[in-house]
Amino acid sequence: MAVDHAAAEVDHLAAERAAARFDVEAMKIAWAGSRHAVDVADRMARLVASDPVFRKDNRTMLSRKDLFKDTLRKAAHAWKRIVELRLTEEEASLLRQYVDQPGYVDLHWGMFVPAIKGQGTEEQQKKWLPLAYKFQIIGCYAQTELGHGSNVQGLETTATFDPMTDEFVIHSPTLTSSKWWPGGLGKASTHAVVYARLITEGKDYGIHGFIVQLRSLEDHSPLPGVTLGDIGGKFGSGAYNSMDNGVLRFDHVRIPRDQMLMRLSQVTREGKYVQSDVPKQLLYGTMVYVRQSIVADASKALSRAVCIAVRYSAIRKQFGSQDGGPETQVLNYRTQQSRLFPLLASAYAFRFVGDWLNWLYTDVTQKLEVKDYSTLQEAHACTAGLKAVTTSATADAIEECRKLCGGHGYLNSSGLPELFAVYVPACTYEGDNVVLLLQVARILMKTVSQLTSGKQPVGTMAYMGKVQHLMQSKCAVKTEAFEARALRMAVNCAQNIGQASNQEEGFYERSPDLLEAAVAHIQLIIVTKFIEKVHQDIPGHGVKEQLQNLCNVYALYTLHKHLGDFLATGSLTPKQGALANEQLGKLYAQVRPNAVALVDAFNYTDHYLGSVLGRYDGNVYPALYEEAWKDPLNETVVPEGYHEYLRPLLKQQLKLSRL
Numbered sequence: 001m002a003v004d005h006a007a008a009e010v011d012h013l014a015a016e017r018a019a020a021r022f023d024v025e026a027m028k029i030a031w032a033g034s035r036h037a038v039d040v041a042d043r044m045a046r047l048v049a050s051d052p053v054f055r056k057d058n059r060t061m062l063s064r065k066d067l068f069k070d071t072l073r074k075a076a077h078a079w080k081r082i083v084e085l086r087l088t089e090e091e092a093s094l095l096r097q098y099v100d101q102p103g104y105v106d107l108h109w110g111m112f113v114p115a116i117k118g119q120g121t122e123e124q125q126k127k128w129l130p131l132a133y134k135f136q137i138i139g140c141y142a143q144t145e146l147g148h149g150s151n152v153q154g155l156e157t158t159a160t161f162d163p164m165t166d167e168f169v170i171h172s173p174t175l176t177s178s179k180w181w182p183g184g185l186g187k188a189s190t191h192a193v194v195y196a197r198l199i200t201e202g203k204d205y206g207i208h209g210f211i212v213q214l215r216s217l218e219d220h221s222p223l224p225g226v227t228l229g230d231i232g233g234k235f236g237s238g239a240y241n242s243m244d245n246g247v248l249r250f251d252h253v254r255i256p257r258d259q260m261l262m263r264l265s266q267v268t269r270e271g272k273y274v275q276s277d278v279p280k281q282l283l284y285g286t287m288v289y290v291r292q293s294i295v296a297d298a299s300k301a302l303s304r305a306v307c308i309a310v311r312y313s314a315i316r317k318q319f320g321s322q323d324g325g326p327e328t329q330v331l332n333y334r335t336q337q338s339r340l341f342p343l344l345a346s347a348y349a350f351r352f353v354g355d356w357l358n359w360l361y362t363d364v365t366q367k368l369e370v371k372d373y374s375t376l377q378e379a380h381a382c383t384a385g386l387k388a389v390t391t392s393a394t395a396d397a398i399e400e401c402r403k404l405c406g407g408h409g410y411l412n413s414s415g416l417p418e419l420f421a422v423y424v425p426a427c428t429y430e431g432d433n434v435v436l437l438l439q440v441a442r443i444l445m446k447t448v449s450q451l452t453s454g455k456q457p458v459g460t461m462a463y464m465g466k467v468q469h470l471m472q473s474k475c476a477v478k479t480e481a482f483e484a485r486a487l488r489m490a491v492n493c494a495q496n497i498g499q500a501s502n503q504e505e506g507f508y509e510r511s512p513d514l515l516e517a518a519v520a521h522i523q524l525i526i527v528t529k530f531i532e533k534v535h536q537d538i539p540g541h542g543v544k545e546q547l548q549n550l551c552n553v554y555a556l557y558t559l560h561k562h563l564g565d566f567l568a569t570g571s572l573t574p575k576q577g578a579l580a581n582e583q584l585g586k587l588y589a590q591v592r593p594n595a596v597a598l599v600d601a602f603n604y605t606d607h608y609l610g611s612v613l614g615r616y617d618g619n620v621y622p623a624l625y626e627e628a629w630k631d632p633l634n635e636t637v638v639p640e641g642y643h644e645y646l647r648p649l650l651k652q653q654l655k656l657s658r659l
């Protein structure tokens with residue numbers, strides 16, 4: 001008798017949901033942050049999913065031109081809906097998230113507006129922000145050049161003040177000074193915040209931001225002296241190709257003096273350079289803001305991938321039956337669990353550390369407003385380090401989820417190839433991850449060097465103040481082992497650097513070790529924030545227990561993966577390492593019956609997931625089968641090219657065989 005496998009698979013997810021030992025609705029609240037957050041997200045997700053303009057299932061089959069036009073259409077439609085429905089800022093930003101297609105609006109709202117807010121004077125904000133808020137201008141963030149991205153101080157574009165006309169002359173003196181990469185620049189933006197070397201009275205004062213109009217507001221043509229376009233196709237089909245990353249050159253383009261962003265420093269009518277009493281690092285403030293939001297996005301991307309892989313692993317069966325009985329769900333294999341459940345735990349860990357980072361960012365911003373700059377370094381270290389660690393882990397995890405879905409994970413219809421292709425540049429943009437970790441390492445070395453002078457480290461570095469205890473102790477408690485590992489790695493690096501002939505040379509030589517010390521410090525922060533979360537009052541049947549399990553999984557998995565560090569620094573004994581691994585196996589068994597419900601708690605619509613493998617109803621096989629027929633290659637039974645290339649070949653072979 002033929003078995004209806006499709007119906008059986010659907011039942012599987014229902015059975016998984018019924019077996020869960022906690023209240024999924026309460027977990028949705030723990031994940032989203034509040035009942036209100038769940039409701040708003042749900043409403044916005046459904047609004048997008050029910051609107052045919054936001055359809056995205058054909059995205060990987062569109063040409064670059066069609067994909068770009070589709071992005072313009074979606075952005076315009078989203079804006080229309082935002083205005084018509086009078087959406088709040090919170091609702092509008094969720095709507096943009098669920099539209100789920102990178103485009104110029106990300107840079108307009110994500111970098112252009114924050115740059116003006118952070119670096120513009122009140123007067124400049126009054127002039128430019130209303131235009132940007134109403135989309136009367138579209139802006140991008142033009143910092144990176146063909147020759148320099150990481151080294152911001154090495155940028156070459158010049159902004160030379162001309163006191164005769166009270167203008168800056170923006171110029172690209174070399175090919176390598178061409179702006180290269182800014183999103184939204186290639187085709188959409190009318191304006192940019194351009195970063196250039198400020199030159200006045202014959203002196204180079206380094207990098208500053210300027211608002212520059214690029215295109216006519218009448219017909220969108222480039223203004224005189226401006227050459228610009230798109231930099232070309234990028235990794236993966238669909239994916240980030242919806243974005244018009246651009247190239248831009250200036251040939252002595254003149255802008256009024258008041259288009260220099262003047263909150264941090266000014267140039268007077270006479271051409272005098274005046275530095276405000278604020279730290280010059282605030283020039284990098286927009287990047288700090290975006291890095292913080294990238295950490296929050298890491299948990300979104302990772303949870304999507306994990307949701308697909310968990311649901312599909314509950315549906316997919318292989319082996320396990322000798323006599324024609326049911327085969328084993330691949331989710332029951334210990335290897336599948338040990339690869340997948342740490343990623344599930346990481347999604348939750350990144351979510352909570354992202355919330356904390358958002359709190360830290362808000363706190364630092366409020367302090368800056370009253371000229372308290374004491375937490376600037378902490379904000380830089382945490383945003384840079386967490387951005388690096390969470391994006392690298394998420395990119396690796398999405399690829400792992402693809403493999404966890406076997407062959408079907410490689411199909412575009414699984415959603416995973418596109419998710420990976422869209423996500424992986426997060427390891428590079430907004431600061432290459434290695435460059436950012438080296439920034440964290442510099443701050444760690446500075447902190448270690450100050451320990452002897454009695455200066456007490458604060459914030460996330462406070463544990464380093466327990467240096468006497470942590471350098472000697474045998475660690476029984478989990479967090480203490482993480483603290484000892486991070487501190488001892490940092491102290492080892494500092495000692496090795498101290499032996500070099502000069503500090504810079506020592507730092508350069510020891511940079512691979514410094515990277516690992518920075519990662520250890522950041523992982524300590526993630527573990528600590530997860531533990532703090534589970535110590536809070538979390539309502540809902542079984543919710544706290546599940547989060548406690550996931551927290552243990554994250555900590556013990558991280559410990560297991562980096563056991564070499566823990567052993568080499570003497571923070572754990574080999575026996576403790578082995579016990580941790582034993583414990584991890586037991587935790588996986590506790591996660592197993594709850595896995596499907598734990599990904600349901602992300603509350604993603606099928607539209608947002610964009611995956612036939614991750615469907616809520618589990619009806620995977622009919623959907624896969626149906627999806628295949630939609631490919632343009634299947635529009636004709638006999639393929640185009642048959643008469644030109646296949647038929648002559650086959651006929652020739654036929655003739656040869658008759659000879």
Ligand SMILES: CCCCCCCCCCCCCCCCCCCC(=O)SCCNC(=O)CCNC(=O)[C@H](O)C(C)(C)COP(=O)(O)OP(=O)(O)OC[C@H]1O[C@@H](n2cnc3c(N)ncnc32)[C@H](O)[C@@H]1OP(=O)(O)O
Pocket residue numbers: 100101102103106110141143144149150151152153183239281282284285287288376377380415418419422428429430431432435439443610
């Ligand atoms: C299936 C389909 C899915 C579809 C999904 C769709 C989702 C759509 C959503 C997409 C969203 C995407 C949105 C984002 C889009 C991407 C945007 C990307 C934009 C960019 O990339 S913009 C360019 C970014 N560029 C960089 O990040 C450059 C990195 N370099 C630097 O930051 C600096 O050069 C560096 C490395 C910090 C060095 O600077 P330098 O000036 O040379 O300084 P020093 O190292 O000497 O440090 C001096 C001093 O300053 C302190 N410092 C440094 N940085 C900061 C800072 N940011 N804040 C505070 N302090 C800082 C440093 O610690 C030193 O302090 P001291 O006390 O030691 O003096």
Ligand SMILES: Cc1cc2nc3c(=O)[nH]c(=O)nc-3n(C[C@H](O)[C@H](O)[C@H](O)COP(=O)(O)OP(=O)(O)OC[C@H]3O[C@@H](n4cnc5c(N)ncnc54)[C@H](O)[C@@H]3O)c2cc1C
Pocket residue numbers: 107141142143144147148149150151180181182183240245425428429430431432433434435438
């Ligand atoms: C999709 C995408 C969107 C982007 N959007 C924008 C945008 O909107 N606006 C904008 O201005 N820019 C944008 N960028 C540019 C981006 O910010 C830069 O690419 C990024 O900062 C990395 O700089 P880079 O390309 O110069 O890399 P490089 O610094 O050239 O990196 C190359 C290699 O050198 C290594 N390296 C570099 N310096 C060091 C060091 N000191 N020590 C050890 N190793 C080092 C790196 O780790 C890397 O392995 C975007 C980039 C991408 C990919």
